[in-house]
Amino acid sequence: MPKIFEYLGIILFFYSNEHEPIHVHATYGGLESKAEFYIIDGEISEIKIKLVKDRKPLKGAKLKDFEKFLEAYANKIVEKWVDYFVYHKNIEFERITEKLK
Numbered sequence: 705m706p707k708i709f710e711y712l713g714i715i716l717f718f719y720s721n722e723h724e725p726i727h728v729h730a731t732y733g734g735l736e737s738k739a740e741f742y743i744i745d746g747e748i749s750e751i752k753i754k755l756v757k758d759r760k761p762l763k764g765a766k767l768k769d770f771e772k773f774l775e776a777y778a779n780k781i782v783e784k785w786v787d788y789f790v791y792h793k794n795i796e797f798e799r800i801t802e803k804l805k
Contacts, residue, residue: 708784711773711800714766716781718788726785727754730762730770737762739774741782748778772804 709716736759742750
């Protein structure tokens with residue numbers, strides 16, 4: 705389960721046995737949501753936040769923080785997903801401590 709980012713206490717990660725569509729999980733305080741990335745012609749066309757089976761979802765301010773992070777880091781998340789699951793590379797964990805605007 706590689707952790708890829710931490711943003712304001714939210715941990716973003718992949719499960720080791722992931723599947724398409726490209727997506728990332730986010731957890732905070734026992735809550736978990738995931739974001740799926742839809743790509744057309746090599747560009748992210750849409751990001752959908754989805755429920756995770758048997759988990760309570762992120763909500764309120766933390767959900768908004770997750771959404772803001774996705775806006776700013778979507779391409780980097782997709783790049784890390786491809787590096788890890790397609791090219792089997794080690795990926796680097798990054799901690800973002802300043803609130804995005």
